[in-house]
Amino acid sequence: MSQKKQNLAAVSTFADHEVIVPPNKLKKAVEKVKPGTKIDFDPVARAEAALAELADDFSVWMEQECLRLDAARNAIRASGVTPGNRDVLFRAAHDIKGQAATFGFPMVAPVADSLCRLIEHAPDPGRVPMPLVDQHVDAIRAITHRNTRGDSNANAARLAEKLRQVTDEFLVHENRDRPDTLESILSPALAPNG
Amino acid sequence: MVRIDFNRLRFLVIDDNAHMRRILRTLLHGFGTREVYEAEDGAAGLEAFTHYSPDIVITDWAMPIFDGMELTQMIRQPGANNNPYVPIIMLTGHSEKKRVIAARDAGVTEFLAKPISAKGLYQRVLNVVANPRPFIRTRSYFGPDRRRNTNPNYIGPERRKGGKAEVIKQQPLLEKAKALL
Numbered sequence: 429m430s431q432k433k434q435n436l437a438a439v440s441t442f443a444d445h446e447v448i449v450p451p452n453k454l455k456k457a458v459e460k461v462k463p464g465t466k467i468d469f470d471p472v473a474r475a476e477a478a479l480a481e482l483a484d485d486f487s488v489w490m491e492q493e494c495l496r497l498d499a500a501r502n503a504i505r506a507s508g509v510t511p512g513n514r515d516v517l518f519r520a521a522h523d524i525k526g527q528a529a530t531f532g533f534p535m536v537a538p539v540a541d542s543l544c545r546l547i548e549h550a551p552d553p554g555r556v557p558m559p560l561v562d563q564h565v566d567a568i569r570a571i572t573h574r575n576t577r578g579d580s581n582a583n584a585a586r587l588a589e590k591l592r593q594v595t596d597e598f599l600v601h602e603n604r605d606r607p608d609t610l611e612s613i614l615s616p617a618l619a620p621n622g
Numbered sequence: 623m624v625r626i627d628f629n630r631l632r633f634l635v636i637d638d639n640a641h642m643r644r645i646l647r648t649l650l651h652g653f654g655t656r657e658v659y660e661a662e663d664g665a666a667g668l669e670a671f672t673h674y675s676p677d678i679v680i681t682d683w684a685m686p687i688f689d690g691m692e693l694t695q696m697i698r699q700p701g702a703n704n705n706p707y708v709p710i711i712m713l714t715g716h717s718e719k720k721r722v723i724a725a726r727d728a729g730v731t732e733f734l735a736k737p738i739s740a741k742g743l744y745q746r747v748l749n750v751v752a753n754p755r756p757f758i759r760t761r762s763y764f765g766p767d768r769r770r771n772t773n774p775n776y777i778g779p780e781r782r783k784g785g786k787a788e789v790i791k792q793q794p795l796l797e798k799a800k801a802l803l
Contacts, residue, residue, distance in 0.1 A: 437707070437757075447767075448757040450707035454677055457630040457751055461623045471628065475652030475740035482648055489641045522684055523639050526715035526736030530645060537737070544715070612720050 479530075486531040493527065494569050496520045501565045509553045517561075518547045524568060535584035539567045542592040549599045549613050551606065560598065564591055624752050628654035631751070634676035635660050636667035636693065637713070638685045642738075646680060646713070649740050653747070664688035668696055672703055678750060683714035683725070690714065691728050698729035698764050706764070707757060709750035713738060729765025731755070 438449040461467065500517040507513070525540035543564040550556045571584045596613070603609045633655055635646045640662070647658050659674045661667040665687040671679060679697070681690040688696075690712055700706050709731040714721070717735040725733055732746040755766040 444760060446759040448707075448759060450754075450757060452754055453705075454631070454709075454751045454754065457627045457677075459625050459627055461625050463623060465623075467625065469654070471626075471653040472740045472744050474654075475649045475744070478648045478652035479645065479740065482645070493641070519638070519684055519686075522715050523642070526738075527639070527641060527645075529737035541715075612718065615719055 483532065490528070490531045490533055490536075490572055493520070493524050494572050497524060497565055497568060501561060504561070505558065509556070511553075514547060514553050518544060521547065521564075521568075533572055535581055535588065536568050536571050538588040539564055539571065539591055542588065542595045543568070545592075545599065545613070546595045549603065549609060551602055551609070555602065557598070560591075560594065564595075567591060624748075626653075626748055626751050628747075629656055631655055631678060631747075632657040632674065632676045633659070634667065634670055634674060634679045635681075636662075636664065636670075636679065636685070636690070637682040638662050639682070642682065642713075645738065646743075649738070649743055652740065653744060664690065664693040667693050671697060671708075675705060676708065678709050678711065678747065680711045680713055683712060683716050683721070691725065694725075694728045694730055700759070700764060709754075709766075711743075711746050711750065713743075726768055727763065727765075729763075731766050 437451060440447045497517070497520040500513065500520045503513045504517060521540045521543040525537050525544055528534060528536035528540060543561070546556060546560065546564070547553070567587050571581070571587070599613050600610065603613065628650070633650055635643055635650075635658060637643050637646070637660075643660050643662070647660065650658050657676075659670050659676060661670040663685045664681075667679075667681060667685075670676075681693055683690040685693075694710050694712070697703060697708060697710065698706050710729065711732045711734055712725045712730040713734045713736065714725075715736045716722075722733055731750050734742055734746050755770070757765060758767050
């Protein structure tokens with residue numbers, strides 16, 4: 429088969445769609461291994477070990493993320509909520525939600541998740557109670573600073589649960605005339621964690 | 623059984639958070655990859671995609687300038703670049719059903735919810751490399767086949783018109799991964 433032909437996608441045309449089989453450029457990276465062959469290299473274990481070597485930095489990184497969140501909160505306090513500073517606060521909370529467990533602070537993630545929901549699903553950002561935002565940010569900082577690493581801190585769990593409950597009550601009330609949004613708020617996550 | 627030679631793959635990681643980029647780079651190097659390119663927003667990501675022609679794109683969703691969804695839609699524009707078929711792994715803190723479906727409909731190949739794990743990332747890469755899906759083009763969609771398998775119990779109407787079944791049955795990812803690990 430010529431090189432040119434190898435680079436072409438195979439296209440099957442149907443009544444309302446096409447099925448395209450692109451040239452498989454990644455085939456070069458697939459190695460077939462005979463059953464029973466001993467494999468010395470475990471890529472997952474090696475990647476986990478490499479990540480573990482970064483662990484000394486995680487506390488510092490988490491502190492940096494908390495400072496970023498605090499600054500975003502202070503910007504809203506100073507000048508009121510705007511689409512710009514609301515977005516900055518959301519992204520700071522969202523990053524903490526996604527990274528806290530990796531950094532060794534899993535108890536922080538549910539609080540950050542609750543804050544993200546509060547920001548994202550409130551139809552009128554101006555009606556989001558600032559004290560509720562403050563409670564989330566302060567809880568994230570407190571759980572981080574008290575070094576409640578691991579997932580056994582009952583106080584942190586209760587705090588996260590309470591904040592989530594208050595947030596959900598607020599969101600359900602604010603979205604009471606928006607059935608689609610309500611469904612989205614109350615439906616469980618679909619994607620499994622990484 | 624298959625294994626992936628990561629040394630032969632080039633990755634582009636797009637995330638506005640420097641810590642997450644560092645974690646991804648560390649994991650990918652741990653798998654054995656040498657070439658990992660980085661970009662910190664969607665615009666820089668698109669530029670890096672055009673410049674480096676990576677084999678696999680890993681992108682965050684929420685980013686400044688334009689986000690991971692918009693980036694995916696731009697990459698999936700036929701004729702806009704030299705590889706609209708590139709596998710795109712969306713790595714995001716968003717895990718709600720609405721978000722997952724929106725990502726799928728934008729042409730994302732795999733979805734990986736944070737917090738990230740080495741195993742989760744490895745499985746997604748394994749899937750896009752060892753089980754590439756055909757692409758479907760309709761009037762409203764261009765991207766990887768959204769039907770990953772056939773459901774023998776499905777009793778609704780066939781929404782695709784045109785005769786023969788075009789779904790390619792694949793070995794479940796979990797079995798492949800189990801065989802490998």
